[in-house]
Amino acid sequence: MQHFSIWSLLRNSMSYHEGWQKQWRSPEPQREYDVVVVGGGGHGLATAYYLAKEHGLRNIAVIEKGYLGGGNTARNTTIVRSNYLWDESTALYEKSMKLWEGLSQDLNYNVMFSQRGVLNLGHTLQEMRDIERRVNANRLNGVDGEVVTPAQIKEMIPYINLNTRYPVLGASLQRRGGVARHDAVAWGFARAADARGVDLIQNCEVTGIRREGGAVVGVDTVKGFIKAKKVAIVAAGHSSVMASMADIRLPIESKPLQALVSEPLKPIFPCVLMSNAIHAYISQSDKGDLVIGAGVDQYNGYGQRGSYHTIEHTLQAIVEMFPLFSRVRMNRQWGGIVDVSPDACPIIGLTPVKGLYINCGWGTGGFKATPGSGWAMAHTVAQDRPHALNEALSLNRFYNGHLIDEHGAAGVAH
Amino acid sequence: MLQINCPFCGTRAEIEFTCGGEGGIVRPLNAEALSDAEWGDYVFMRKNPKGLQHEQWRHSSGCGRWFNALRHTVSYRFEATWKIGEPVPAEFAAVVNEGAAQ
Numbered sequence: 001m002q003h004f005s006i007w008s009l010l011r012n013s014m015s016y017h018e019g020w021q022k023q024w025r026s027p028e029p030q031r032e033y034d035v036v037v038v039g040g041g042g043h044g045l046a047t048a049y050y051l052a053k054e055h056g057l058r059n060i061a062v063i064e065k066g067y068l069g070g071g072n073t074a075r076n077t078t079i080v081r082s083n084y085l086w087d088e089s090t091a092l093y094e095k096s097m098k099l100w101e102g103l104s105q106d107l108n109y110n111v112m113f114s115q116r117g118v119l120n121l122g123h124t125l126q127e128m129r130d131i132e133r134r135v136n137a138n139r140l141n142g143v144d145g146e147v148v149t150p151a152q153i154k155e156m157i158p159y160i161n162l163n164t165r166y167p168v169l170g171a172s173l174q175r176r177g178g179v180a181r182h183d184a185v186a187w188g189f190a191r192a193a194d195a196r197g198v199d200l201i202q203n204c205e206v207t208g209i210r211r212e213g214g215a216v217v218g219v220d221t222v223k224g225f226i227k228a229k230k231v232a233i234v235a236a237g238h239s240s241v242m243a244s245m246a247d248i249r250l251p252i253e254s255k256p257l258q259a260l261v262s263e264p265l266k267p268i269f270p271c272v273l274m275s276n277a278i279h280a281y282i283s284q285s286d287k288g289d290l291v292i293g294a295g296v297d298q299y300n301g302y303g304q305r306g307s308y309h310t311i312e313h314t315l316q317a318i319v320e321m322f323p324l325f326s327r328v329r330m331n332r333q334w335g336g337i338v339d340v341s342p343d344a345c346p347i348i349g350l351t352p353v354k355g356l357y358i359n360c361g362w363g364t365g366g367f368k369a370t371p372g373s374g375w376a377m378a379h380t381v382a383q384d385r386p387h388a389l390n391e392a393l394s395l396n397r398f399y400n401g402h403l404i405d406e407h408g409a410a411g412v413a414h
Numbered sequence: 415m416l417q418i419n420c421p422f423c424g425t426r427a428e429i430e431f432t433c434g435g436e437g438g439i440v441r442p443l444n445a446e447a448l449s450d451a452e453w454g455d456y457v458f459m460r461k462n463p464k465g466l467q468h469e470q471w472r473h474s475s476g477c478g479r480w481f482n483a484l485r486h487t488v489s490y491r492f493e494a495t496w497k498i499g500e501p502v503p504a505e506f507a508a509v510v511n512e513g514a515a516q
Contacts, residue, residue: 239463251458253435254487297435299416302464302488307415309429342458399454 001195004108023187024194029201029226033061034227036219036380038242040064042073042182043359043366045189045200046374047381048236049107054195054375055382060198061228063221065205069186072236075304075336077259077281077293079272081118081177083145085134088392088404089345092140095389096372097143097176103371109188112286118177119153121275123166130408131172140172148173156270158344164320166277179272179283185370209246215354216246230262232357232381237302238335239360246353250360251398252339256297256306257364260333262325264288272357276408280317290328290404292318296338296364305335339365343403348376349386349394357381358395417491420473421481421497434470436460437482438510464488467509471495484510 002021012019036049037044040062051057051076064070080100082093104110131147138145148171150162190200201223208220209231218227224299227360233242243250269284277384279295294314297306311333319326341347341361348359359377362369372389379387386394397403435476442448442456461467469483484493484506494503502510 125435238464240460241464249455249459250462251460253462253466299469299485299490300435300462300467301490303490307428309415309427327418398458399450401450 001108001191004110023191024200026202027199028130029061029063029204029221029223030059032059032218033199034228035058035061035230036119037062037234038219038225039071039233039254040068040190040200040202041071041234041236041237042069042186042370043362043373043377044234045069045186045233046230046370047359048192048374048379049189049196050235050375050378051382052193052198054378058381060193060360062193062198062200062218063204063206063226063228064200064202067202068190068200069183072180072338072366073337073338073370073411075259075334077283077291078179078182078285078319078367079118079177079274079281079283079365080113080368081174081272082143082181082368083118083120083134083138083174083177084406085137085408086404086406087141089406090138090143092346092389092393093369094141094143094371095375096369097373099375102174103185103188107183107188107192109191109305111188113178113180113185114286115176115178117156117173117175117271117274119148119156119171119173119271121153121277122274123164123172123275123277125169126210127170129275131170134377134408135172142367144174144176145173146173147171157273159322161321161323161326164278166320177272179285181286182367185367186282187213189370189374199228204371206242206245209242209353209356211246211353211356216356228355230355230357230381231378232359234359234377236339236360236362236366239358241349243358243360246351246356248351248353248356248358249349250358250395251342252347252361253300254302254337254339255299256301256303257338258294258297258306258311258333258335258337260286260292260294260311260330261289262292262328262330265290265328275317275321278317280314280321282318282322290325296340297335301338303335304337319375338362338366340364342398344406345404346373347394347395348373348390349380349396351395355380416492418460418471419495420476420479421495421500422477422479423473424493426473426476430473432472432474432477434480436462437468437470450486465505466493466509
């Protein structure tokens, strides 16, 4: 791997930047791997990277139906935070946050992680009580958080209209939260994994999961059968489809989640702002676009698009809070498929099939967890048992009743 | 926005409706005798097919009544809607009774 630094940049500028290597190879699949990761998005690539880095495995493949980072990794609104309510989920998201804080150095790839602060607005007295409770829970768990007043919000965003139909009564603020460049996260993990010998195989759809005597033996793909000692399903958006290939039922419903970006503007929005009550969130990318996320659509759907009234609803809320954005033109709008679990917490762990592992159910908020999810998943696959971080997040919790209800803190529209 | 044919009121815009998720899930009559696995399966596990899905919808801003629907989860197209308790439209009976083909 060519190391990226100011010196390599200078050296390559002498040759008109024509001497850069490709960032990763595009190998043909080998006949057999120790671990096959199904899904080449952020979580899958991170899983492969940490398997190689933390657990010393070398013979790993990531198999991707389309291109790397082309699914939800390319479709999210890039928000990173760890201010969840319950101990089990906070621990994992905070592990992820700590990894984010050193990720650019670790990967030698600028993921443009910007800790500009995340505001979660409260619009009712009950919501403010919940925010106080969540911030206190965060602080007990060593996660930064504070409750801010409407005046403080106004100081951060002077043009905000707080006197909306549901007035803004305050917010939680996690200053370590922020945004990262989503594509760079996938590319950085891909490049670093490739450098450690991981085969990244694109345009290779998995069509079946072969088992013998209750244990996984490999995957059927459009490029033929690939033998594998272990298989990790990290295919957000198609988790149920993948699991059904191994006759496993999941408590997942896949739904469209829409987002949109505006034309680029001069820097105007200083932080990330989210409101669960009126279903809106907004930030500004480094390119200048306002990045706006809508609520999840009500029906199941694999179509990567949703209903128009869903984004209309979000934009009504945005325009009411930020009247000066009313004439900003929207450039693009799209949908991703999110795997919503009943308790708004992910499922990371073993399955009833030996050697088959699953990582799914991130719902509307998987991007922030990319490094932590990959780290925990790698441990689970390498050791054949969950790490303490994801022990409570097993599929089994839907049978023993130990759900972790994160609907309040998880996102916009559960 | 989807156009949905309420079997009571006719075709209306999606904004009048609430999706009630997978249809045809029958509450076990012998709940007290179920194992944890069977109960968890009934309460939480879903087919979530990529293809035709049997669903229940409610015309919440209209007549307020629940009805059955068969909808494709990629095209989002409604193939059929029918009242609760009515037989499944004949051409889709095999799909619905098999539990929504993948």
